[in-house]
Amino acid sequence: MALTVKQGFEKLRQNLEITGLQEETVSTRQQNVREAVEKEMTVLDSFLTGSYRRSTMIAPLGESDIDIFVVLSANYYEQNGQGSLLAKVKQVLRKTYTKTPDISPNGQAVTITFTDFKVDVVPAFNRQGGGYLIPDSVGRRWIPTDPKKHVDLWSESNKVHNGNFVPLIKMIKGWNKKHSTLLRSFHLECLVRGILTNVTISDFPSGVRYVFEHGKSKINAAVYDPAGYGSDVGSYGTILSKFAAAGMLDAAYKLAYQAEQLDRGGQTQLAFQYWRKIFDDYFPAYG
Numbered sequence: 069m070a071l072t073v074k075q076g077f078e079k080l081r082q083n084l085e086i087t088g089l090q091e092e093t094v095s096t097r098q099q100n101v102r103e104a105v106e107k108e109m110t111v112l113d114s115f116l117t118g119s120y121r122r123s124t125m126i127a128p129l130g131e132s133d134i135d136i137f138v139v140l141s142a143n144y145y146e147q148n149g150q151g152s153l154l155a156k157v158k159q160v161l162r163k164t165y166t167k168t169p170d171i172s173p174n175g176q177a178v179t180i181t182f183t184d185f186k187v188d189v190v191p192a193f194n195r196q197g198g199g200y201l202i203p204d205s206v207g208r209r210w211i212p213t214d215p216k217k218h219v220d221l222w223s224e225s226n227k228v229h230n231g232n233f234v235p236l237i238k239m240i241k242g243w244n245k246k247h248s249t250l251l252r253s254f255h256l257e258c259l260v261r262g263i264l265t266n267v268t269i270s271d272f273p274s275g276v277r278y279v280f281e282h283g284k285s286k287i288n289a290a291v292y293d294p295a296g297y298g299s300d301v302g303s304y305g306t307i308l309s310k311f312a313a314a315g316m317l318d319a320a321y322k323l324a325y326q327a328e329q330l331d332r333g334g335q336t337q338l339a340f341q342y343w344r345k346i347f348d349d350y351f352p353a354y355g
Contacts (some may be wrong), residue, residue, distance in 0.1 A: 117215035150203035280321035
């Protein structure tokens with residue numbers, strides 16, 4: 069039962085969580101995928117990464133990707149071999165997953181589409197000076213990054229915000245999922261992290277409203293990889309897509325602002341309707 073906005077946001081928080089049973093399935097599946105690669109290639113290290121590892125993945129699991137980072141021997145590296153590396157990884161995975169209908173390169177990873185969720189296998193190499201290099205077969209380049217550092221940075225931010233940073237990111241990602249998913253997951257997370265730097269999350273309603281308010285003006289600016297490698301994680305966006313995203317953020321801000329005003333005026337039930345326009349069925353109905 070949710071009769072206050074605070075209770076509504078607590079239910080929203082719960083609705084975005086991956087369940088314990090699903091986590092058990094993920095654990096088993098990712099270990100099997102890592103072993104499949106290790107059987108055929110020289111792997112120096114492998115680990116979970118992406119939103120699952122940063123604790124920012126949202127339900128339902130079936131609409132999300134589990135990212136596995138596989139650090140390979142430098143013997144597989146070629147200056148212009150991004151596409152061939154992904155093809156090699158696909159070939160290796162096909163030997164184990166012979167009946168899986170869809171295993172395909174996807175820009176920077178090889179995606180295995182299982183019946184319940186997808187797994188992205190990201191091949192990488194150790195980078196001189198720190199971090200890793202991952203392939204970009206579309207841009208025909210090697211992208212420097214460090215997902216382990218991302219996990220540490222997200223953990224630090226969560227501590228700074230007294231445990232509210234990760235849940236707030238999930239809420240914003242829930243809005244994004246319900247409104248065309250114009251913004252990619254990691255870009256959106258970095259955008260939110262930048263917006264919340266040097267401020268304190270006092271409560272979730274004002275927190276999400278603040279992110280929408282400032283996001284609409286920051287969406288057109290470069291958002292650099294917080295690991296410190298200089299790449300713009302929002303470079304995939306076109307002028308038109310960023311314009312559309314700014315409009316969506318502005319619309320969400322206006323709804324959130326109105327919802328806060330309604331709740332302050334004692335019209336809590338109507339405020340719920342406005343929050344549901346933002347978060348759809350992630351947010352509970354009043355009562």
